[in-house]
Amino acid sequence: MLLGCAALAVCASLAACAGDSGPPVINWYINPDNGGQSRLAQKCATNAGNAYRVAIQTLPNDASQQREQLVRRLAAKDSSIDVMSLDPPFIAEFANAGFLREFTGQDAKVVTDGVLDGPRTTAYWKGRLYAAPFTANTQLLWFRRSVVAAANVDPTSTAFTWETMIKAAERTHRTVAVQANRYEGYMVWINALVVSAGGQIITNVQAGKDATPAIDSPAGNEAADIVGGLARSAAAPPAMSNAGEEESRSAFQSTTGGFMVNWPYVYAGAKDDVKTGAIRQSVVDDIGWARFPAVRPGVESRPPLGGINLAIGAYTEHPEYALDLVTCATSLRSTIDYMLDAGNPAARGAAYDDPRVVAAYPMADLIRTSLNEGGPRPITPYYNDVSTSVQRTWHPPANVRAPETPEETARFMSDVLQGRRLL
The missing domain is CATH 3.40.190.10 (Periplasmic binding protein-like II)
Known part of the structure; x- marks a missing residue:
C-alpha cells in the first residue's frame, strides 16, 4: 500500500514527497571530466532513495571561463545553481561575495574528516568553511x-x-x-x-x-x-x-x-x-x-596543489538536498571510486591505502605526501x-x-x- 506525505506524521528529511512534478532537481555545475561526476551523482541520488534528481551542467574547460560563467549567474542570485565544482583558488572570491553557503557544526566535520592538510586549507575563507574538498590534485x-x-x-x-x-x-x-x-x-x-x-x-x-x-x-x-x-x-x-x-x-x-x-x-x-x-x-x-x-x-x-572543491550556492532553493549530494560525493568511498573512474586523486588520506588505488597508482604514497605538503596558490x-x-x-x-x-x-x-x- 502506498501512502502520500499527508498520511505520514513525519517525512524523512531526504524523502519528502514531490507530488506530481516529481522529485526536485539539483543542478550540479561541474568541470569537464570523463563522465565520472555524472555517474557519481546518479549513485548519490539513488542512495538518497531518489528523493532528488541531479542534472549535470558542464562548464567550459578553462578554469577562468568556468569562474566567469558562475560569477555572472551568482551575481544575479541565480537559484538554479545548487552545487558547484570549483577550482580551489576561487573559493575565497565566491565566499567573500556571499555566493556560497557555509558548512557549520556536524556538517563541517563530516566533509573535512580525514582530509589531507593541503586541500583542507583551500576550503576556508576567513576561518569559515565554504567548500568540501572533493579531489586534490598535485604534480x-x-x-x-x-x-x-x-x-x-x-x-x-x-x-x-x-x-x-x-x-x-x-x-x-x-x-x-x-x-x-x-x-x-x-x-x-x-x-x-x-x-x-x-x-x-x-x-x-x-x-x-x-x-x-x-x-x-x-x-x-x-x-x-x-x-x-x-x-x-x-x-x-x-x-x-x-x-x-x-x-x-x-x-x-x-x-x-x-x-x-x-x-x-x-x-x-x-x-x-x-x-x-x-x-x-x-x-x-x-x-x-x-x-x-x-x-x-x-x-x-x-x-x-590543485583539485576540485564542492560548494553549495547561496541562493539554492534545496539546501538540504544539495548538502546530501555534497556529503555523498565527497565521502571516502565516493572519492576512491571517482579516483579509479576519472583518475583524479582523492582529498582524503585514507584513499591512498585502498588496495585498488595502490594497484592503479603505484606512486599513491608519493601523491599523498605531495598533497599534504603542497603549496596552495x-x-x-x-x-x-x-x-x-x-x-x-x-x-x-x-x-x-x-x-x-x-x-x-x-x-x-x-x-x-x-x-x-x-x-
Whole structure:
C-alpha cells in the first residue's frame, strides 16, 4: 500500500514527497571530466532513495571561463545553481561575495574528516568553511628511467633541482616538459617555483585589493631564472610557450622526452595510449616518478596543489538536498571510486591505502605526501586578478628574466588591484 506525505506524521528529511512534478532537481555545475561526476551523482541520488534528481551542467574547460560563467549567474542570485565544482583558488572570491553557503557544526566535520592538510586549507575563507574538498590534485616529476641512467642523476634525491634536471636533459639531448601556455596551468608552475623557494606571490591577502604583491623577491627571481632558463635552453620542447597538460604529455612520451612535471592522470593516460596503439608498452615501462623538483638543493619543494572543491550556492532553493549530494560525493568511498573512474586523486588520506588505488597508482604514497605538503596558490578574493597579472607578465617564457620580470609583475599587479590598470 502506498501512502502520500499527508498520511505520514513525519517525512524523512531526504524523502519528502514531490507530488506530481516529481522529485526536485539539483543542478550540479561541474568541470569537464570523463563522465565520472555524472555517474557519481546518479549513485548519490539513488542512495538518497531518489528523493532528488541531479542534472549535470558542464562548464567550459578553462578554469577562468568556468569562474566567469558562475560569477555572472551568482551575481544575479541565480537559484538554479545548487552545487558547484570549483577550482580551489576561487573559493575565497565566491565566499567573500556571499555566493556560497557555509558548512557549520556536524556538517563541517563530516566533509573535512580525514582530509589531507593541503586541500583542507583551500576550503576556508576567513576561518569559515565554504567548500568540501572533493579531489586534490598535485604534480609529480615524471622521468624516463633510461634518460636518468644515461645522465647519471637521481631525481629522488633532495639534491636534485630544476637546474640539475635541465642540465641532465641537455646532456642527453632530451626535453623537460612543462605547462607554459598563458593559462592557469602556467600560474600553477610559477607559484610552485616561488613557494618552493620560500616566497609568496602576494601577501597580506586579508586586505583584499590592498594586499601586497610579493613576487619581486629573491624567491621570485629564482623562479624567473628557472622559467626563462628552461625556455631558452636546448631542453625546452618545441612550442613550449603553447603547452598545456596534454601537449606536455605528448612531448614526454615522444622519442625526445626526458622529464615532465604534470598531474598523476598522465600515468593512466600513458597506459591507455598503449591500448590504442599510440605508444608501446616499453614507454610506460620506462616511466619513473619522484617529488616535484626542488628549487634549492637540500630544500624540499612545495608541490603544486590543485583539485576540485564542492560548494553549495547561496541562493539554492534545496539546501538540504544539495548538502546530501555534497556529503555523498565527497565521502571516502565516493572519492576512491571517482579516483579509479576519472583518475583524479582523492582529498582524503585514507584513499591512498585502498588496495585498488595502490594497484592503479603505484606512486599513491608519493601523491599523498605531495598533497599534504603542497603549496596552495594565493588564497584571496582577487585571485583572478593576481593570476592574470602573473600570466601576462611572464609570457612568453623565453622573455622571462630576473629581476626585471618579477619587478614588472609586482607593479602591474598592484596597479590592477588598485584599479589603475585593466586586465
